[in-house]
Amino acid sequence: MDGLLTSEHSTYGAGNPPEGDALHRLASLLATDMAATNAEIVARMASKVELIPQLAAHLIAAGGKRLRPLLTLASARLCGYRGDRHVRLAACVEFIHTATLLHDDVVDESGLRRGLASANSVFGNKAPVLVGDFLFARAFELMVADGSLDVLRILCKASATIAEGEVLQLSTQNDLRTDIPQYFKVIEGKTAALFAAACEIGAVVAQRDASTCAALSAYGAALGMAFQLVDDALDYAADQSELGKTVGDDFREGKLTYPVLIAYAAGDAQERGFWHRTIEIGDQTDADLATAFGLIARHDAIGQTIGRAQMFARDAKMSLGVMPDEPVRGLMMEAADYAVSRRR
């Protein structure tokens, strides 16, 4: 893996190394807004039904990246927004994301999430579905209280698109006939749609024109694509202790991600037989994951996945070209590079 996930913090002079990665620095720049968003999240997940905050806090306390609300705050800042609506909407975005995580955990039975035991391994399968529904509904309640039909339209559409992407992923699972366009359709839905919406609503609250809203939406969409491609690469390439979640989940679940599509397309008959048995039939032994890692390395499938992610990161940065050259824009551009260079 050495050399594949290269650091791209080269915009900083060698004598002045940045503190932390681009996301940390973006969160630092927006520290006041981030703190307000965290307070909003904690306040709004309250319910008299104790199990709800208990289970929601399980995820919230796990300290996710808060990447999506960060994008809303950054976008609002870049658009010169001066009010406080963006804080509440950032919390909505995190609630929608958390709901999808809760439902995804039920679905995928993954063992680890954010380095802790997943919600459903602690609470069973029932509660995460219902608490996810609560967070989803609560997010929409908060948006209605905000009162912008444009924001509601954007986040409702994103929510429907996420669900479609997840269902499409399920439909293509274990099916080696899945092609690259179908894979992109899946990750556009399950990841890029909410990234795009999170950015766009920052421009909407700032009452910016349609082309600015579109530029920020395009930035988020491309960033989301890069982010998911790298996630899919890390599942076959990361150091498990560093990644903070189980490596090989996608393989075990028979997900057709970019690295597998590349390795399968380039594989010989014997290799295709391996993928057929392990991914399509789901007949796997303990040794198979190492074999999969080997085949993916042989065909440079991680390198190609990262290469594709770099193209999306470039698209993301280009989308911000129309925006004023402010510190927040610089960090948003660096965030796109970080999405590719990160190791977890």
Added chain:
Amino acid sequence: MDGLLTSEHSTYGAGNPPEGDALHRLASLLATDMAATNAEIVARMASKVELIPQLAAHLIAAGGKRLRPLLTLASARLCGYRGDRHVRLAACVEFIHTATLLHDDVVDESGLRRGLASANSVFGNKAPVLVGDFLFARAFELMVADGSLDVLRILCKASATIAEGEVLQLSTQNDLRTDIPQYFKVIEGKTAALFAAACEIGAVVAQRDASTCAALSAYGAALGMAFQLVDDALDYAADQSELGKTVGDDFREGKLTYPVLIAYAAGDAQERGFWHRTIEIGDQTDADLATAFGLIARHDAIGQTIGRAQMFARDAKMSLGVMPDEPVRGLMMEAADYAVSRRR
């Protein structure tokens, strides 16, 4: 059971018996609106992701009662509404309900729903969660397109309340310390909230004043309570072939419903030991359901449950007292009686 579920269609003269039950006659009165709502439901569950309409149609085709959209249409008619927004909103209500059914099926692993195999016994556990999410998001998209923040506020709040009720039900499951107020809290959430919202939005689209909206909301809430109490009675009292779903589901899942709460409170030490073993510990044999039926009969727990439902039905009818005496009001009142007298 004979005599417990009495017919209350006595408002009709003996020489002029009504065709079908009150819900059928209400649906007949609103046949044009119901047909338009069905068309809207079919059109709006469309998606390029084939599994979505395929799975949604599985429930829709099963021909549920369409009770909740019927309430929206009836309420709008009673409020003199002349437009067509109520049709789209009725479809939203059904989508929200269908989403909760899909999620409830995953959660409860019930064998039968609407007389057909449940979605998750056919499609596994994954797809119903995700398709439910899609329908939920699609419902909110349609509401946003409708453009009324009042309608959105009502249905978002109802959705959050439903989830809270479901989580509370989960928290009280297998716990004989559950009391009647907690049980009412559960069914207020899981059933009455959407009944109330479905009725209220019919008044909101008709732009009626706050007291009319409140009256229709109160009608729906009380109707929902009656409906759920009878559902809970039927789970211990119905003829399974007539009911169209499995009898004894609540018992097997250790749900603390009204009949059990009554029988447990009235039971002697030996009976309480039975409930402790079967409901709290969940240690059940094939013969236990018959024993449970016997204990519930001994303490007239079905009779008391139906009696409580009758009180809610009376409340529901009283709420409509402020409304004009039109045919639709008469049928809505009869629907409250039917909620109690029905055998399925």
